[in-house]
Amino acid sequence: MDREDKSRIEGLNDTLYSRTRYKDPLDKRTPVKELESKDVEEKWQTPELNEMLTHERVVMKASPFMKKIFAFAMLFFIVTILVAGFVFMGGSTFISSRNVDINVLGPTTVSAGEVLELGVTVSNTNNADLELANLSIQYPSGSRNPDNTVESLTYTKDNLGVIEAGHEAVQNVNMVLLGSPGETKEIKFSVEYKVKGSNATFYKDKVFEIIVGQAPIIFTVESPRSVTSGDNFTTVVSVALNAKDILKDVVLKAEYPYGYSVFDATPDSSADNNIWALGDLSPGDKKTVSIRGQLVGENREERTFRFYVGVSDSNNVSPNLKINIISRLNTVTIDRPSIGLNVAFNGEDMPVYMAPADRPISASIKFQNNLPDKLLNPRLEVNLSGSALDKSSVAAGNSGLYDSKNSRVIWDLVNPLGSPELSPGGDGQVTLRFSSLPAASLVEGNRDIVLNFSITGIPVGAVGQNPITINETRTVRISSQVNFSSKVLRSLGSFANFGPIPPQVGKETTYTVVFGVGNTQGDLTDARVSARLGPGVSWLGAHSITGENISYDSSSNIVTWDMGALSSGSGFSSAAREVSFQISLTPSLGQIGTSPSLVNSIVFSGRDVVTGDFVTASNPPLTTRLTSDPAFIQGDDIVVK
Structure with a gap:
């Protein structure tokens, strides 16, 4: 930088920060120049655009060919409108399924087993006849012929002939419906017809719903509300007809819960110990089935029996009965026995044990006090009977006494300390051995050895009262040799x-x-x-x-x-x-x-x-x-x- 310039800057600096050398600037003002405004164009256009706008628009003329096409299209549209209107208003030979109606007149509910009467009307509101008209009916499951209730109805087809224009055909339909109360059944009606001059077949369908009302059967199940596990009990099932007409081929079916075993029934079952063919029921008839069995389970368990009454599909009783009229549930509560008793033959626990002739059979008898109190003077007895028993083969273990004259074995039970009592939850086991006579000595038709077990005792809180007794029965059947x-x-x-x-x-x-x-x-x-x-x-x-x-x-x-x-x-x-x-x-x-x-x-x-x-x-x-x-x-x- 030149020395001269530097001295000027320094001088300016001194003047700026000096208190004596500062001078106020001169008050000089310069006026603002006025802005020259230009005219703004009101329309945005150019000379070229103006030149284009001056030219006249030339309108193209339609050719004669296009005029003909347009006229033909308009004529076709008008004819279509006229034909559609004619058809819609009803031409003289036009057939529409909307003008064919199926009307079903009948009740909305019907009791199972009673005859259902329906009036079916087929109306033809077309302007042409319905030819070769047929009415077909698809029946629901459980439909029966009212003239023969054994015969099932599945499908029928009736000829209605010619239904003239504006006329109707009436058909009466009768059937017997079987089913559970409240079940909805659907009956499908179909009209099949043809029209003159056509080989096509036309259809019209109608579904009629009806509810199965009250069952025609009075159905009761009687059994104990609670049973002791292992005890035998009887269930009585009663079936009565509460209707005007005979109900044929009535069937009772039972479904047993887990742990239940059937011993016998009166009358004998027709199949699998759970199906009974009751035959025909007339008005007022009542039939009874008694079922004796045994239910085994844990304390306070509930087991449910299911019983169904219906009609078989054929003369033969089918275990897979599908047409049920009425059903019942029966719940039984299992109580733990006061004294538990369990019997096994050669290690197998079953009501009927199969054994070969003249072979030793070992019976293991377990017992337990299920009471909250002590059981005093517990005593176990086994009575053996049956012509197949070899009385000389009976041998009792655990200090049991065998009475050969009466074929009876007795144990006076004691606890591990030798006292004649069983504490709460106390248990024990005794054994018994026996066999049957040789095969050549067995009486034909009698091959069973029956063992009746009985255990008794007196609870501490019931001294002076009747003792508690628990009974069990087992059968040993000698198999064919x-x-x-x-x-x-x-x-x-x-x-x-x-x-x-x-x-x-x-x-x-x-x-x-x-x-x-x-x-x-x-x-x-x-x-x-x-x-x-x-x-x-x-x-x-x-x-x-x-x-x-x-x-x-x-x-x-x-x-x-x-x-x-x-x-x-x-x-x-x-x-x-x-x-x-x-x-x-x-x-x-x-x-x-x-x-x-x-x-x-x-x-x-x-x-x-x-x-x-x-x-x-x-x-x-x-x-x-x-x-x-x-x-x-x-x-x-x-x-x-």
């Missing part, structure tokens, strides 16, 4: 056998196989014997004096003897069942030095008619070692070259 024999013969039997003995490789030797079956106790059904022929063995034929049904399946190499029914006492009081068949053996080199198997997998099976249990028996394979043939010599069974 089948004597099944099988043997191979050579010198005896129904067939003349041939071939080398001992058997030789590549040469055919024939044998006779004999099956025999005897039955000691209880009729059997579906009895059969099956067996499989061994390697290199061929089927030749069968023989039976009594005409037994025996067959051979070459694809599986299995022989089947279909016996059907096997009567009790077969082989003892009556002749045994027996069948024979002939086979041939052609040994191979691999069988040299062996006794080849002729028949194996020999099994008998059948079902006990009384108990429903399956009875089976099997025999070991039959070989060329003919131990049942008197002409057999040791070594005749070994295959040689």
Whole structure:
């Protein structure tokens, strides 16, 4: 910076901050110049735009062809409007399903089992006739023919003929509806018709709803409100008809809760111990079914029984009854017994125990005091009865006393300290062993051993009063005993056998196989014997004096003897069942030095008619070692070259 400029700046600075050298600026004012305004255009346009606006608009003229198209479109639109109006107002031959009406006249509710009468009117308000008109009806489930209530109604079709224009056809429809009270049923009516000059078929539908009202059956269930677990009790079901007409093929169905077992019923059930065919009910008729059973469960548990009354779909009672008229629920509360008693035979706890004849049976009896007080002088008794019992086989454990004269076993129960009392919750166990008579000694038709258990005691708070007693009953049923024999013969039997003995490789030797079956106790059904022929063995034929049904399946190499029914006492009081068949053996080199198997997998099976249990028996394979043939010599069974 020049020295001169610097001195000027410094001087200015001194003047600015000096108190003596400061001078006020001169009061000079300069006037503001006036703004020159320009004219603003009122219209936004340019000369070019003005030039364009001066030109005249040229209107295009429509061609004659376009005028013709427009005229044709207008004419078509007018004709369409006229035709639509004519059709809408009702042409002379126009048919519309809206002009076909189905009117159903009848009640909105009907009692189950009573005849329902409906009046069906089909109206034709068209200007043309309805030809080949038919009225079809789709009935709801539970519909019956009023003339024969056994016959179900599902679908009908009636010919109405020709329904003229402006006329109507009337049809009366009768049916019997079965169902639960309050159930809504739908009846579908359909009219099918044709019109003159057309092959098309037209339809009109109408659904009529009706509610099933009061049931025609008076239905009651009587049983205890509470039962002790394990105690037997009876449930009585009563069914009465409260209607004017007969109700046919009435069925009662019961559904039992878990833990319930049926012992017997009066009358006997038709199927599965829970279905009874009550037959036809006339007005005022009443039928009763008594069911005796046992309910087992925990203390204060509630179990519900369900009972249904309806009509079967056919003459045969079906366990899957679907048409129910009325139902009832019955709830029973389970109370814990004051003294718990549990019985098991050979470790199995069941009301009816199946056991073979002349075999030892071990009974385990557990008891427990469920009272809040001590139980004094507890005593357990078991009474055994039944002609199948071998009285000499009864043996009581745990210091029990057996009274052979009365077939009774008695235990005076004590606690672990030896005192004749049971504390609250105190328990214990005793054992009993017995068996049945041999199968040959059993009386035909009576194979049960019945055991009646009774435990008594006096609660501390009830001294001087009647003791508490708990009773239980168990049954041991002696199962059917089948004597099944099988043997191979050579010198005896129904067939003349041939071939080398001992058997030789590549040469055919024939044998006779004999099956025999005897039955000691209880009729059997579906009895059969099956067996499989061994390697290199061929089927030749069968023989039976009594005409037994025996067959051979070459694809599986299995022989089947279909016996059907096997009567009790077969082989003892009556002749045994027996069948024979002939086979041939052609040994191979691999069988040299062996006794080849002729028949194996020999099994008998059948079902006990009384108990429903399956009875089976099997025999070991039959070989060329003919131990049942008197002409057999040791070594005749070994295959040689």
